[in-house]
Amino acid sequence: MILLDTTPLVALCDPRDALNAVALRDLDRLAREPFVLCLPVLTEACFHLPHTAQRARLRRFLVEFAVSAYEADDEPSLWGAVFEWLARYQSHEPDWADGYLAVVSGRERRSRIWTYDREFRAVWRRPDGTRIPLAVG
């Protein structure tokens, strides 16, 4: 399972994004695995893709690649874990979507996160302190 982060989503849906070519190359390699999208990531992506054509591309991407919505068994408990994670890393100014992905990564042990954010590699960890498995580089 690949958990999508905002950066690849925006890069794929904006052909003029600096990371578009990289994201297309990574997509070619990763598309055989199921993609899963968390609502905070989708919300964040829509802030960075405000135009009609951009959102139409995003919508088509979600359909064409059969992207599933992440559904937590107990969302309020997940929120609590995200708040704790955000407090732990507050000096690095993480956003809600970052914390959400880190916590979901801890719950879905076989998942990998597709992101271009350096912090996921260098700084942030799952709530239990283990490294967050990443899908790219």
Place this chain on the structure above:
Amino acid sequence: MKLLNVRLDADDTRRVAQLRRAGVEISRIVREAIRAEHGRRTGRRGQPRPAEVMAAIYAAHPDPPGRPRRRYDVRDRRAARRAIVRKLRRGRP
């Protein structure tokens, strides 16, 4: 465009005639069979590559001419946050 001639025995000739009577376009069946076999042999099973899917999406939903590029890097969380805050403030009365 190339023309392909195919020899048919009596049984296949009869089958083709039945299909034509039913309104089936024989050339379409031949093209589909060629693509399916080619895909099977090249391991693609007729599925377009992800880059081809994305190219089709870009072609179907192009940016209107003259739209400026985004002026911040989404990976720069401070710049991205500022952009989101600007957008949220714009909606306030």
